[in-house]
Amino acid sequence: MKIVTICFLLSIWVPIHTDAQSPFDTTLYGRNDQVGKYIPTRGIRLYYETYGSGDPLLIIHGNGGSINNFLYQIPYFSKHYKVILADSRSQGKSIDMGDSLSYEMMTDDLNALLDSLHQDSCYVIGWSDGGINGLLLAMRHPEKVKKLAVTGANLTSDTTAVDPWVYAWAKSLNDSLSKLRSTPELKHQLKLLHLLSYEPHIRPDQLSTIQCPTLVIGGDHDILKPKHTMLIADHIPQSYLWIIPNSGHSTPIHFKDVFNETIDHFFANPYRKIEKFGRFD
Numbered sequence: 001m002k003i004v005t006i007c008f009l010l011s012i013w014v015p016i017h018t019d020a021q022s023p024f025d026t027t028l029y030g031r032n033d034q035v036g037k038y039i040p041t042r043g044i045r046l047y048y049e050t051y052g053s054g055d056p057l058l059i060i061h062g063n064g065g066s067i068n069n070f071l072y073q074i075p076y077f078s079k080h081y082k083v084i085l086a087d088s089r090s091q092g093k094s095i096d097m098g099d100s101l102s103y104e105m106m107t108d109d110l111n112a113l114l115d116s117l118h119q120d121s122c123y124v125i126g127w128s129d130g131g132i133n134g135l136l137l138a139m140r141h142p143e144k145v146k147k148l149a150v151t152g153a154n155l156t157s158d159t160t161a162v163d164p165w166v167y168a169w170a171k172s173l174n175d176s177l178s179k180l181r182s183t184p185e186l187k188h189q190l191k192l193l194h195l196l197s198y199e200p201h202i203r204p205d206q207l208s209t210i211q212c213p214t215l216v217i218g219g220d221h222d223i224l225k226p227k228h229t230m231l232i233a234d235h236i237p238q239s240y241l242w243i244i245p246n247s248g249h250s251t252p253i254h255f256k257d258v259f260n261e262t263i264d265h266f267f268a269n270p271y272r273k274i275e276k277f278g279r280f281d
Helices: 103-116 129-140 164-178 184-198 204-209 226-235 256-268 276-280
Strands: 037-041 044-051 055-060 081-086 122-127 145-151 214-219 239-244
Touching (some): 055 103, 055 129, 081 103, 103 129, 129 145, 164 184, 204 226, 214 226, 214 256, 226 239
Parallel strands (some): 055 081, 055 122, 122 145, 145 214, 214 239
Antiparallel strands (some): 037 044, 044 081
């Protein structure tokens, strides 16, 4: 039986008591032979797809996900943007047989992809681990990011950031799987689960280096604590904060319409610094 370790995908699965087919299993996104391409970079072949035309927009998926997780964002944003999506290293079609995996590796892969596409800078949306990659891209390659929107991102994996039940579940699963006889599939899953249980390690003060306007998003019942989402926004110089009520981790799915419209508005309008008497407005 296939081992499934990734928590954010749990929220988008079709319930097991129904016979309905998930749209994530049937969408062409992530398996589109007409637009899908590979680039050799940094020891792997990175799979990517592009849609639409206009200003470039990079959209980054979460742990264990793939391009198809954004089936509700691609048709919306591709009307006005050149949407660029990749299967992150060791996920989807971007196979990596190496022993190690880190957010920094994935971030530098995305930077290499942008270079190969001759994109000097772009707008960026990141979900979950993709949000972490978005933050790191703005920190490690600041010239590449015009504006950044992240949802469900975290700086650390401990209970200051993560819901205690989710934290205990991930650690328990990691410990249990580590005791099993090693197979290629198990090795792959443990690489991803290691990220979920032990990474990243970003200090809040490091966020002060982010130069681009940033929209920081989280659900009020996210797997990441709202106060941690607020911490991220508080340490980015030009940030907006959006905590979505009655929402878990899957904001791009369950709140897709307002999610898309709010980010689109954020991208289209100048960042507004609100201070002094402006705070009364």
